[in-house]
Structure formats: structure tokens, C-alpha cells
Amino acid sequence: METETKVLSKTNEFGTYEIRMESIGGQGANLAGKLLAEAGIMEIGLNGVNFASYGSEKKGTPVKSFIRFAESDKEIRLNSPVVEPHLLVIFTTVIAKNVPLLTGVKPGCMVIVNTTETPEAVRDMLKIPGGTTIYTVDAMGIAVQERVRINTTILGAVARAVDFMTRAALEETMRKTFTKKYPKLVEPNIKAFNRGYEEAVKYDVPDDGKYPVQHFQGFKPKLGWKNAPIGGAIVNPGNTVLNDLSASRSGFKPVWNEELCINCGACDSTCPDQCIIFRRDKDDKGKERQFFDHIDYKHCKGCLRCVEVCPKDALTAERE
């Protein structure tokens, strides 16, 4: 009789090992998901699927990437998003205020977080339930040093955390993918990947019941078929101001120096996000004029167009 060798040590009731990646557009979570799925399928010999949350894929908006693995002979039949992941990968913690990141994370799950914080601090910040295992990695720091995106560094941490995923499998997949299109990026990415593997810090969270499991809530909008205006009309326009877009910034923000500012308004003319706020005030001669007041950091996406056009260096790019 043939004995089946199982590759996956852990699967759910549908026979799949499930991964969810939480990120914002531009950080390469899609590619990370694709690389991981390919490594599992082509190198490890698993069955697998990979897909992303879809919508308007503008840079800087939250995105999710999902991977399901099953044993080679097992069909993967669910197409819905991963709601109870075995592994949750968080590319950036800044989206925590907009996205319920920890949904479905239960004791026994692993959570990989790109952060400069300690695992203990991250646990409290994100309210990660007990009985889980956290891996932290400063993927941004490594990526900046190696001049790559953070996704390959994070994959290093994934290779470290996931027992069935090997370094060799991911390295081979990255080589195949990057060599075709971006040969110059192969070595820096492999280096970042290996650093992610080595530098990830593991922390077994005590099963202390400190934070509850956050269960999947599903689709429950405030406006539904009973109370939404017919025809899809939005009757409170301008309400995008409620959105906090600071998570769209990639490490830099413009900073205003009042001393140097001549209130010319060039910054306002170039800002795509209406973040340069002027006020009406009297000048030295008592004449009503427009004055630079402040920058609206809630909506600033950190494009730094304003810094570029400022004729007096009154706006500078500063690391957040």
C-alpha cells in the first residue's frame, strides 16, 4: 500500500493552508503572493492559488493578497477571500486604523509584521490574541538599505516562519521571476530576502486571553436596500474628507518652514490632495490677504510635489 507523504502540517476543514497579506498598493504584496504561490506549486510540489482583493488599484490604497495551499492531489475549491488565515502577513501597520487587520487570527496562527518595534509592542499595538506566534522584521529598513521593495524581505520572514516553505524554493522562484524582467534586481532582492530570513524575530505569544479573537463581520453597510437613496445617489457629497489617507505616504512628508515662506501659493496649485491650507488675514499694511496656514497631514499622501515647486525652500521633505 502506498503511504501518502503530507507536506502541510496544518490545514483547515477544506484541506487548505491559508495565508492573508495586508498591504497598501505599491508595496508589492501582489507580487509577494504570486512568488509564494509559485514557490509552493513549482518548487515544493503543492497545489495552490493566489489572488488579491480587487477594486480600483490606485497606488496607496489598502490591498490584500491571498494564498491557499493544499496537498498536490487535493483540489482547491474555495474562491472567497481568506477570513481565517494560518499565516497573516502585515506589510504596514499604519493601515490598522482603516483595516481590521487581525480578523480571523486565532490561537495557533502566525503573524508576520514589518515593523521596527519589538514583537511585544506590536502585539499590544495590534491587539494580537494569545497563543499565536509573531515574527517581526524591519523590512522597510532592510529594503531601503538594499534598494528594493519590502516584499522580498518579508518573504524571507515567511520562509523562516512557514515550516513547509523553504528558502531554496523561494530563492529559485525569485530568480526565475526577476531574471526575465529585471536582471539587475536579482541579487539585491535575494540579499534582502536572506536578511529577512535571518533578522526576523520570533515571539511565542502566551495564551493569556489578553485580546479576543476578532471574528469576520461580513458585509454590513449602514446604507442598505431599505435606506440607501435610489439610483446610487450620494446625497452628502464631499464626504471623502472623512478618509484618513496618511497611510498612503511612503516614509516622507512635506514640512513647512514659516520663516522662509512667501505665501506665493505655488504649493497649493500643485497639491493633488488639497492639503495646503491658506487662511485670510491682514498683512503688515492691514490689507486682507491669503497666508499659508498649515498642511493637512490627514489627507497628505506624501507625493512631495509641493516641496518640488516651492521657490524658497520653505517646504522640505522630512522622514516621518
Add this chain to the structure above:
Amino acid sequence: MTTETLDKQQTAEQKTVVLNGNEMAATAASQINYHVMGYFPITPSTAIPEEIDLKKAAGEHQIHMIAADGEHGAAGICFGAAAAGGRVINATASNGLLYSIEQLPVQSGTRLPMVLNIANRAVSGPLNIKCDHSDIVYALSAGWIILMGKDPQEVYDLNLMAVRIGEAEGVRLPVIVSFDGFVTSHQKRRSLIFNDVKTVQDFVGEFTPKITVVDPANPVTLGPYMNDDLINNRKQQSMAMDRAREVIPKIFDEYAKISGRQFSMVQAYRMEDAEAALFILNSSTSTAREAVDAMRKEGKKVGVVSASVIRPFPIKEIQEAFKNCKAICIADRQDTYGTGGGAMSMEIKAALKEDPDNKSLVLSRIYGLGGLEFYIEDAMEMLNDALDASTSGKVNVPFEYVGAYEGDESYVPEFAEPPLTVEDVTPNIITTERDPETGEIKVKGAITRELTRMPKRIAPGHGACPGCGIVPSINAVMRGLEGPVVVLFHTGCGMIIGSGYPFSAHRTTYIHNLFQNGAATMAGIVEMYKERQRRGEIPRDQDITFLMVTGDGGNDIGMGPTIGSALRNHNMIFIEYDNEGYMNTGHQLSFSTPLGHATSTSHIGPAQKGKSTQHKDTAQIMAACHIPYVFTGAECNHVDLTKKAAKAQLIAREEGFVYGKLLSACPLNWRSNESKGREIIQAAVDSCFFPLYEIEHGITKITYDPEAKGKRVPVLDWLKQMGKTKHMGKPDYEAELKSFEKEVERRWRRLKAMAENPLL
């Protein structure tokens, strides 16, 4: 498809790939090596032409790619190409299918085979880009064969078989391969493809057209007008469908021999003893099977039925599948509004009526509209409803929307900010005055610092990418418009970023229509407004400026209505932000994309050198409509742009149609630094690629002359700042660069001549 594996020794060699549905469709197309693809990009099917183009640039096939002016044009290209006797492919979705639908019966009625991939997506409006089947339902009566694929593997397999089915003797019909948008089109799965292109070539064989329009030895009249005889043509079409019913299973069997994958018209999963069942299509089938397995473990006798072919409709197979079933829940991912069920519900009920022995109760359910996720719990809910009916013998809820949510009735949407009042948007910063003698318009007050006082009509918090050029460009226009403005945005980035329900960034009234029709819609708004003013329903002294905004893409597909509205001279301002491509769908070429530029449908590679034609000169096209005012503008010269907008407002109010074209930065797809948008635009202007000028009553005036100011830069100084054009500086692209430079120079000199001569 049943997963039964046939004898491996009989099958052709295959290899494992990890590809999504679009990539699998493109792989099949590449291996088939169609003669022509006529297409127009639309999410989520766009990656099909993109992938085919990428493979073309790499020299993997010879398919001639034709970027159409819209889906209607794409269908026309395909019809013509098919009439000329070769193999033809196209891909579309949603309103793209609807826009081309007039051509579908033309293709089937003239009996010209081709293959059309549909990545199923909800139809507008309101706009939604995600999956449902409200598009494919419109094709049910188009006379096309329709195949349904539940996963990327099936998309590949069906694409190969579609060629054979459509071209089969006695069939000769065009074929649709329909699969779920995003769920299948974008989901990467482990799949198999044939190793050797020859396997595919041998399977599809040579195409021998019945008649062609390019055979001088055999002249033919194709597409006569028919009177009473039409019914006989239609009878032939109906017979072709019957013939397809016989042919399809044979081709399925033949394909199973080379692939090991056996398809069938209808798949009955665990139906042998099922008392209750679900009928469902495409990707949801897999989820439903998982639900059936889970419920079977609880001892519930349930099953699921799906179909790989819905045209011709597999009546006998459906009857057979449900013959012993007490209750059936038919889940439709679309509604045929007012019939109490979706299209499959209606058709299955009709099919079962023809089986006098069938006593099944039927429940109709609508699910998953607009991409609403289909979870296993949803499938179980529907199966349990059917099971209840099977045990009780009656149907409690015959028709329902599954997953629709009633909302919180106590919730009152709040204004995040008070709406802008007429006073707010009338700060009287800019004034326009017309000289009563010369008619010349003077614009005063356009001072950047003072203009910061004008409230932004687009609120912050919108979804544009960091560094997007659209908003500053439109802001520069809106700063020049005193008083209330009603805006219409065509589909495109500018539209998507500002109206993601339940949020809207527009602080003044905003309306969207699909980009083949925005100018016509705005014309209707303007004329109704004026008519209601004439009838005294709206105060005659109330003044609204009507501003319509499109991208260069919207003004490709929507050029007809744009010209129509211009020629009718409606009182409106039409602004086109030109970022040189279809950015909202991922940077496909537009007619405004310059020569040699790399886009996702004009890749650079060993066999292709970027876009093969020069850029569209839309401002001159509009000038030829002899409208009162045409201008170009750019945010690098934003005061100039704001002044032109103020002038446009006066002219639109007093005279009629105004057209303005703005060059707008797209850091994401130009592959340029987010902060450098304005600098790059400045270089484009200074290179004379994008001259700033206006044409008022036929008189051309250059408003910023980089040559005169000693600021002119070589075209390459601009091109080397963007990733999409860096290659233009390489020796391999010398010919393209020269050709582009020459064209820029010719158009600039021509413009200068026009500025010098009032008759030009």
C-alpha cells in the same frame, strides 16, 4: 468538467504553469496563432490583449493586434477581419460587451466564426468593475455559442475547443468563452498547458473559410438587406445551434484524448440520490461543490449542477440532471428584473416544463452581484432553502436576493462639510470682460496667491495615486470658474478617484456616464436646463457652468459624441486631461500615446518597438469643428490655464462649445517620480510636443512660446524623465526618436504658421 483522468499515455505532453484566467486565454490565443485581434481594453479582461501583446513583442506569435476606438469599433474590426477569411479573437467584459452588442448578431447572422472572451463583470450604472453575470445575459439572444469556464484551466481548454466548435461544418458560428471576472480572470492557479504549440495547431487544424470578401475570383455580396427572407436566414441559424448541440460533445471527447480533461455540456455533482440541488455557473460551482460535500457529511442529500455550455442551451442534459430532484435552487448572478428570477432560472424552468415527469419545486435566487463575495455559507444557505422545500413540499420564498443587506435605518448620512454655497464659489477673484468694440476678452485677477481663496470643488480624501496630475490640472481650471458648476466625468481615473460609494469627493453636483457618451449626456443636461429656464421652471437669471471632464481614453471611445456636441455648439466646457494612455485600466495605449512609447498594449521587445503610430492631435480635430474656443493648457503654466478657463466660462455662457486639452502627469504609469509631475509636463511643453495655445473664432494664438523665451529643450530631455520612454534614447530606437522629433517639429511649425496667419 469532470476531473476524471484518462489514460496518460494517450494524452499530449503538458506542463504545469501558475497562471490566471486572462493569462491562460492569452496563452491559448498565442498557441492558436490567430490572424487578427481587434480589441478595446476593459477591466477585467484587459490583461488578455496585454499578455498577447507582450508575447508578440517577445516574438512568440504573429497575431496582428488592432487597438480599436471602442468596443463597438473592436467588434467591427473583428467582423471585417473574419469576413476577410482568417481567424479572429477579441476579449471584453461588462459594458464593453454591451457597447459591441449591436455587432454580435451581425457576426452570427453572417455566419462568420470567431472567438470572444468575456471576463464577466457587472454592467453599469452605477459603475462596478467586479464580477457578476449581468453582461453575458445580454448575449444569450445574440446567436453566438456560449461556453462557460469555471477556472483558468477551463478558460484555456475552452478557448482551444471554441475554435473547433465555431468552425465545425454545419455550425459556422462565433463563440463566446465566458468566465468570472477577477475570480477567474485574475486568480492564479496551478494549471496545465500543452508543451508543444504543434499539439494545439494539430488540434485546431487549418481554417478554411466558406466565403471571403478578399477573393477577386469569387465575388460575393455579404450582408444584403433582406425582407421576408430573413426568417429563413434565422431558421438556418437555429439549425446551426442544433448542429452545435451534436458537435460540441464530440469535440469535448476529442479534446479529452489529447488533454486528459473530459468536458461535458452539464455537470451533475453528487446528484444520483440528491433530493435538493443548486444550479450555479462558473467559479461559484467549485464553492458550491465544497458546500455539498460538507452537507453530505451531515447526511443531507444535496447536489449541484452546473453547465459548460449555455448556448445552445443543454435542455436534455438539464432534464436528466434534475429528473429525481424534489427541489432546485437556481442561483443567478444577474437578474432579468420583473420576471421573478435570473435568466438561468427562467430557462431551466422552461426546460423542466418540457419533461412531463419532472415535479421539482424551483426556488430562484440572485446572488453575488457586483462582485459580492460568494462564501461557502451562502451556498449552504441556498441548499438548505432547497432542502426545506424538498421536505415540506412547498416553496416558502420563491425569489430572493441573497446577501443584500437592509442597512441601518437609524443611520442618517451626515455632511462631512456643509455643501458649497453659491456665495462660497463666487469669491469674485477673477473677472472677465469683453471689449464691446474688438470683442476681445480680458481676464483679470488670476494671481496664484489670491486664488488660494477659491474653495476646492474636489474635496481631499479622494483616491488618486500620490502625485496624480489630474486633480491639480482640474483645480487650475476650476479656479477660473466663478459661480456654480455642474460637472460630468467620463469613466476614467478622474471619475474613479472621486466617487467610491458611499463617498464622493465632489462638493458640487457631479454626474458620471460611460465614456462613450459623456458629451451627449452633458448636451442633454445643458439643453434641459435651458428648456426648463425657458418654461420658467428654473429662474432665468440662475447661471450654471457646465463642465465635462474626460481623459484621453474617454475621448477616443467618446470622440463621436464629443464632435456631435461640438457641432451642435452646446453651452458647455469640455476638458480632456491627457495622460497619454488608458491609465485607469493599467496603461494601455490610447490614440494620444506618442510614437515609440511603451504601454501595456505596445510593449517594447525584440519584435516590437512600442507604439507604432503618431499621437492624436485632438485640439486640431476640435478646431476643425469651428467651435468658438479651443485651448491647450498645462499645470506648469497654471495661471495661463486658469485664465483660459475663465475665458472659456464666458464663451460657454455667451456663445457655445469650448474644448480644452490638458497634458496631465501619471507618475504610476509614466514610471516617473511622484514629485516631478510638473517638471516633466514643463519639459513636454518646452520641447514643443505640447504647445500652449488657443484658437478663438478660428484665430490661433500661441500663449507660451518656449522658442521665443529661449527655453526650448530637445524632445529627449522630456522623454528620458519617464520610465515608459527611457528606451527612446537608446541606439535601437534612433529611427523612432527621429520620426517622433520630426513629427513634433512639423506640428509646431504648422502651429506657428497658423498663429502668424489669421486665415489658417
